[in-house]
Amino acid sequence: MGFRKVAIVGAGITKFVRRAQETGPEMSYLASKMALDQAGLKLKDVEMVTLGTAPDAFDGVHMKGEYLLSGAGGNNKPYIRNFVGGGTGVFAPIHGWMHVASGACDICLVVCSEKMSSCHPHPQGAFLTIFDHTTEQPLKPTLIWIFALEMRRYMETYGLTKADVARVAVKNKNNALDHPSAQVAEAVTLEDVLNSEVLAEPVHRLDISPASDGAAAVVLASEDVAKRLTDKPVWIDGVGWNLDTAYWATKDLYYPRYVEKAARMAYEMAGITEPHKEIQVAEPYDPFDYKELHHMEGLLLCERGEAARLTAEGYTARTGNLPTCPSGGALGVGNPISATGLMKVIEIFLQLRGEAGKRQIPGKPRVGVAQAWGDLMQVGTVIVLRR
Amino acid sequence: MKIDNVPMKGLSSEEYEKALKITWKPNLHYTWDNGIGIGKYLQSLKEGKILASYCEKCERIMLPARAFCEMCFRPTDKYVPVKDTGTVNTFAICHVNWDASRLKPDEPRHIPAVIEIDGASSGQGIMHLLGNVDPAKVHIGMKVKAVWKPATEREGSITDILFFEPY
């Protein structure tokens, strides 16, 4: 075909924490350094850098990409920040893929960093200004509103109960017990989730992933370089992204059609025609528990409305037919927005290499997908990896 | 490759309190130009009407009013007032403020909803609040009507509608 292949050859990640002592640039450095070490490379080997990070309002710095530059290894290099809201973490390696697949470079460093704790009194405050400044902000909306609105629409469409949805939180939070980056590793039960504080019905506190500080990085390489660096390259086989209208209240929230479009774009590139059969491990974005179900359906990993039943049957457990969020996901590991997306890509990378340790799923998987979502119920970003 | 020993440990609440910090409260102010479409929408709210736009090509009546049809990528053909009644598409019962602080037990809960407005194309909704209603009785499909501020107090804002109530 003549297309340049791109592989992931190294990954780094920090612990996800409630409040990091490190600054944003320092966090970026820790993840970048670890990814380079893992790949057996020095910063001077890196030709280009792309960084993903969510709103500047978290860190309280305008032009946040420029602020994080020195920690992300961007000094004296072509460096750019990509940004698709909550979808950024999975988009960042797609952006890196563009750098290498185009032939612009052979080695590209992809960094995602998020320091949410800088925003006071609570990072939620930064979310007021995601709503339309004229037609919505005067109503003083919170981010939780929109999730509650979407969650209810989804549950009502398929007649799901709170317990149907909460099982995702239980699965992911328990999976996270095995993840070294996990912010609050605690075993939770279905009752814990259902009895946790109600924030905006139907959303309870344990339906939501915790706000975190954290960073992650991967090193991408062209085919020749990748084969020199490792005998276990993991190839970026398909990439897709899609952005829906800003008029979010004018579409039916029960189904993420933009995720489906992004997934179809990635699957077509990867030559995947039957995703529910061909994909062996998935990391759908799970900032809220119902979101994992929503995204499984958008990723065409199951029929619409079936995701909750499959979850209850253990189909998505680590030992199930299609493990989802074996990492523990955003719900379990924590949700430093962009770093979470990249953490998911790293999880698929490790699972395909058979290096996920206690989290390793059986059956030597060859194909996996990671996905993130963002903006006002608008962005889907999808990456397909293959061993 | 093994990723098991990850850096960073995080500060406990106690350590955080003791840590040296720098505080900055940005003074950021904006005055956004409403332009043609939203300008007309707000003017119309001041007059006690909800305004939509009509596109002849896709035959959609769209909310809020807009100067161009984003799907056909052409100017919309006319502005049409729609009713101030609608159907609840979905709703939430919210116990927290926008900054994540909790509402006091005696404060009324916020009930945000997506309301599909009568007279607009199917599915064309806006986000607003519900009021004058027992939260336990709200349901998807409930018919609601706008409760407007008195004409003299309206200023051309989405808050010229106080909330929607069942009717």
Next chain:
Amino acid sequence: MKERVAIVGIGVTGFSSVSPSLSFKELTYTAAVKAYQEAGLHPKEIDSFITASEDFMEGYSIFDEYVPDQMGAVMRPVHTVTADFIQALGIGYMMINTGRFRIIAVEAHSKASNVKTLDEVKAFALDPVYIRPLKENADFLAGLEMKRFLEETGNTEEQCAQVVVKNKANALNNPHAAHAASLTINDVLSSHPLSLPLKELDAAKPADGAIMIVLASEKEAKALCKKPIWIRGISWFSGQGNPWCRNFAYADYAQLSAQKAFAMAGITNPLKDLDFAEICDEYSYKELQHLESIGIARKGEAGFLTQTGATKLGGLLPVNVSGGSLGVGHTYEASGGMKVVEAVMQLRHEAGIRQVPNAKTGLVQSWRGVPTATGAIAILSNE
């Protein structure tokens, strides 16, 4: 084998200090319609869209949400870079080079007039630990840099003032320009001090406006348009990110970008190989510093070239015939775009009274402003 990449359509609204009649969506829509009409395309035929924007310039968190509708890009692959327009153009160029995309649209706009506390936004970009607590206007970094640059290279404040006079006069010939003026060197030198040696007229003033550019692969470009403008080289670099470690006399990002872009375009003698240059002049001294860092002028000679008229229209190498940011207006993330639009008009020989005769190849350069050391360069050509 890489395909060549061309600009096949440009849309620009023109620039003004305020734009109250249109919302940012309507402003961008206006530019998009023009660009798509030039390219003869419906947005459905465009494979992917890129916006260059910064949240705090828009007054939104996650401004990415609000970009698709006005570009005709609903339910399409759209992404944002928080970067200058030329960097976004570079991403579009790379996307076409992957072989997976044929046509890409790139957008940026400025609604700077809607930001009531622009200086606060600028200060909000300063390092929160090391610099911001000093509570200085962010322009002080430009003052520091200007001082060191002039001291080390021997260029003078008068020569910087000459840049302002030239660019604002050039802008008189540009109907898009917001800040054209006929000034004297003395007007500039006696203007209000900002952070000396930087004075008020040394700094570009903000403007509103929107730009949309459509890129296509060689095959598509030849089918779509008669006068494709080829991107022969494009590159962006960040220099030393921390201002306190910087060599202020020199724009490392401009030098690094130039080396790579020149190599891509096969340019060995920029003065000879280029017919014009659009250089970032957000501050007057920056035009001189950039000319020297790029290698168009030798160290210490950019001021002399300016003074002797080598950089005016009709000179050895016309610089900023558009009027530059000083004359047209500073449009933040769209800054590089304004310069690309000018270059395309020049290379199509559609620049009217400010046309550079027989223009074949031009250079456009951008810088992201204080406190950054990030910039980009593109080499454009009609052959």
